[in-house]
Amino acid sequence: MVNQSDVARLANVSFITVSRVINNKGNVKEVTRKRVLDAIEELGYHPSSLGRALNSNSINTIGMHLRGNLSNDFVHSLLTGIEAGCKQHNYSLLLHFGDESNTLQPYFERKVDGLIFFLTELTTEEIRLIEKNDIPCVLLWDQCESKVVSCLFSDDVKGGFLATEHLITLGHTRIAHTVGPTDNASARRRHQGYITAMQSHKLTVADDLLLPVPHFSQEAGRQVARELLQRHQLPSAVFCVSDLIAFGLMDALREAGIRVPEDISIIGYDNSHTTAHVYCPLTSVYNPVKEIGHAGAETLIQHIHNEPPTESNRIFDVELIVRKSTASP
Amino acid sequence: MVNQSDVARLANVSFITVSRVINNKGNVKEVTRKRVLDAIEELGYHPSSLGRALNSNSINTIGMHLRGNLSNDFVHSLLTGIEAGCKQHNYSLLLHFGDESNTLQPYFERKVDGLIFFLTELTTEEIRLIEKNDIPCVLLWDQCESKVVSCLFSDDVKGGFLATEHLITLGHTRIAHTVGPTDNASARRRHQGYITAMQSHKLTVADDLLLPVPHFSQEAGRQVARELLQRHQLPSAVFCVSDLIAFGLMDALREAGIRVPEDISIIGYDNSHTTAHVYCPLTSVYNPVKEIGHAGAETLIQHIHNEPPTESNRIFDVELIVRKSTASP
DNA sequence: CTCCATAATGTTTGCGCAAACATTATGGAC
DNA sequence: GTCCATAATGTTTGCGCAAACATTATGGAG
Incomplete structure (x- = not known):
């Protein structure tokens, strides 16, 4: 493995000069800098973040844990937002999957x-x-009592309200609701x-x-559709x-x-x-997923830099998007 | 930050004894071991993989790069397989996204x-x-001439053949094919x-x-459907x-x-x-995505352990799954 | 009770890097 | 030419860990 000293030897300087060139700190004569950069290029040297980290x-790494199914737009948007926030501040993501609990060990070991x-x-x-480890942490789409954890989520209560009121305004009275996974806080708020x-x-x-x-x-x-179809009267x-559930229901x-x-x-x-690209474009509630991902990463990095965010819970606004799947009864 | 020496001080031993307890190497008296373990527990000590890595x-980390859209079953299965392989050997995944090229820098810096x-x-x-950096590398679902890169992919040629032959056997002659993204090797092989x-x-x-x-x-x-519907005759x-394209086509x-x-x-x-859960269950070609992910991780870890795999290209078998969306014309 | 094999524990060293401190050039004022 | 501020470069140190080597107990054979 090539290290600073190897570069220094080739450039005929001391290794600290190499360090200075890399970090743009202190004074280095232009011709020396060039010699060092050439040596770096020739040897294919990459500064080791390990030594630096020590x-x-x-x-400069954030640990992220994924549970459940990733194969939907939601997770894609979220990851895109998180990655964007990380990239901006030159952070990497250390990723683990899995539904078991007690999975924090690898993150602590790697000193994320x-x-x-x-x-x-x-x-x-x-x-x-x-x-105990006093490690900055943000939680997206859920809440938690701990003061050390920042929570970011969207205003699901409002979303549920807007959606339902939209239907009521159209004249519906028998409005059903698919009551989401009980262990999901967003679903509970929408309910x-x-x-x-x-x-x-x-x-009523x-x-x-x-x-x-x-x-x-x-x-x-x-x-849900199968269940409804057995009844003598459908809700109006x-x-x-969630959209996925709506798609399945609509299709069936x-x-x-x-x-x-x-x-x-x-x-x-x-x-x-x-939503916009199906048989019947779906009326839906806009959920600022990517934004929350981005803000989550930024909030976390603020924590890391010891700039505690002003609020520990941040709620993002939602918006009703009316398309073709809703009409007066 | 708590380190070995802190634990050692508390347990009243030298720090190397702590190291021995953690790594289960050398001889440590049972009572000493217990003292050390208690100290670790009390201080919430986690051995730093940084020092170890130095x-x-x-x-014990693998770098992974994602490009394009993640929101489909394919990527989910693949990630699941990769993560399973990593977990088995106690490796972590360092993740970056993005379509720009020249994105290897963070991986080299973090010495994956x-x-x-x-x-x-x-x-x-x-x-x-x-x-140049002599870093083990595997490539899934694509090929590459470099000998240092192992490639794993499924037998897309066979898959394309099986699918088409199935239609021919049913009596079809005017069989169309959606020619996939041109920059995708699998799509080219299926074609x-x-x-x-x-x-x-x-x-013909x-x-x-x-x-x-x-x-x-x-x-x-x-x-594709819009395009076809403008013609005076449809293919049979x-x-x-890909399934997603089939879903969109079928729907439209x-x-x-x-x-x-x-x-x-x-x-x-x-x-x-x-595929099995839509209006008309889709005949499809089974693609061992999760298996390839798992095998990819394992192959890579073999490389890392200096056990060069026997073959640099590994091709996985595919299988036709007949459902309801195909019939005689 | 001595000896010594081995169990048990300790000390030194170096991994790659950057901070803190130390030294050596350089060039302008006089 | 001398002086000295500052630019330019070098040396030492320690981060957390484990390998290599060093030392100190322990307990069984004789």
């Missing part, structure tokens, strides 16, 4: 500067470790928004309007907790000869990339 | 032990750097399989049977270069009142998770 106690989690609750054990909207318009939420879904997937949406509208209903939006209105959530 | 010249690329061609500059099958059955491949697609997406499939079958054709498989047969590629 000094500075920072390796911070941790970023999303779509997951932190176990109390994890929180304990994070606090709350739905309830609030219904109640504020004096609409009968039990048969609440359709449980186990996860955010097309299959779950199709399952369904507020789906169409097979059964039920038209959207003529027979039933459907509204999704996330405004994912494909 | 010695051993290995940080190896590199893994997929769905991308390596530029000659990248190959030069990889060879070749298609051509071979057509020719070996003495079927008219120009209007080749439908270019810019990328693997549902929109691209819908675009389409071999799509259905809107236009064209039935699958009665009016037109459609076959996809990848056998992605959703």
Whole structure:
């Protein structure tokens, strides 16, 4: 492995001069600088962030943990945003997958500067470790009581409210809601928004309007459709907790000869990339996923640089995007 | 930051004894070991892989570069496989995104032990750097002339052949093919399989049977449908270069009142998770994506351990999965 | 009770880098 | 030419760890 000393030898200087050239610190004569740069080029030298990290106690790397399924627009947008934030500040991402808990070990060993989690609750054990090791941490799309963890999420309550109110304004009264995965905080907040909207318009939420879904997937949406099709009366509208579920539902209903939006209105959530490119363009709630990813990375890096952010919870605004899948009953 | 010496002080031993306990090397009296372990627990000590790496010249980390869109089953399966291989050998993944070239710098700086690329061609500059730095590297789903890079991919030629022959056997003669992104090696190989099958059955491949697609997406499939619907005669079958394209095509054709498989047969590629869960379950070619991811990680780690794999190119078998979207014309 | 093999523990060293401090050039004022 | 401020470069040190080597216990054979 080529190190500073090898470069120094070739350039006929001391290794600290090489260090100065690389970090642009201190004074180096132009001709010396050039000699050093040439030597670096010739040897293909790359400064080792390991040695540097040993000094500075920072390796410019953020640990990220992924759980669950990645194969949807949501995760793609989120990762894109996070990566953009990291790149801006020259940070790298150290990635692990897996649903087991107690997975913080590799991050601590590699001395990452911070941790970023999303779509997951932190176990109390994890929180304990994070606090004990005093490592900056942000959590996206969930909440957590610990003061050391910053939480960023969008205003799902408002989103659920807007979606439901939109349907009410169109004249719907029998509005169903796919009640999302129970372990998902966003889903719970959307549900709350739905309830609030219904109640504020004096609409009763009968039990048969609440359709449980186990996860955010097309299959779950199709399952809901099968369930609905067995009834003698359909709701006139369904507020789906995610676009994927709406797609599955819409698809399965169409097979059964039920038209959207003529027979039933459907509204999704996330405004994912494909909403506009399907049979019936889906009314949805815009969820600033990429922005939250970006802001999450930036917040974390602020933490790392000891600039504690002003607020520990940051809520991002959402917006209703009306397309073709909703109409008056 | 807590280090070995802190633990040693608390346990009233020398720090090398701590090292021995951690690495299970050499002899340590049971009572001493316990004292050390207690001290580790009490201080929340995590051995730093940085210091270790400085010695051993290995940080147990693999660099991975992602380009393009992640939001499909393919990438999910691949990542799952790669992560599984890494976890087995206690390696971590250092991740970067982005389509720019010349992005190897952060990997070299962080002294990753190896590199893994997929769905991308390596530029000659990248190959030069990889060879110069003598860093183990595997490439998934593409090929590269460099001897230092191992390539793993599935037998796309066979896949294209099987798909096309299946349609021919059903009695189709006017079989179209969506000619995949031109910069994608798999797509080129599938195209070749298609051509071979057509020719070996003495079927001519008219120009209007080749439908270019810019990328693997549902929109691209819908675009193909729009193009086809303007013609006075449809092909009797389409071999799509990916499931996503098949989904988009099928969806758009259905809107236009064209039935699958009665009016037109459609076959996809990848056998992605959703193939079985759509309106018309899609005949597809099983692509051992997860397996290749896993094998890729394992091959790379073999390289790293200086056990050069026997072959530099490894080709994985594929399989035709017949469902409902194909039938006799 | 001595001896000594081996178990148990300790000391020194160097990995690549940069901070802190130390030294040597350079060139302008007089 | 002399002086000296400052530019330019060099030396020492320590970050956390483990290999290599060094030392000190321990306990069983005789």
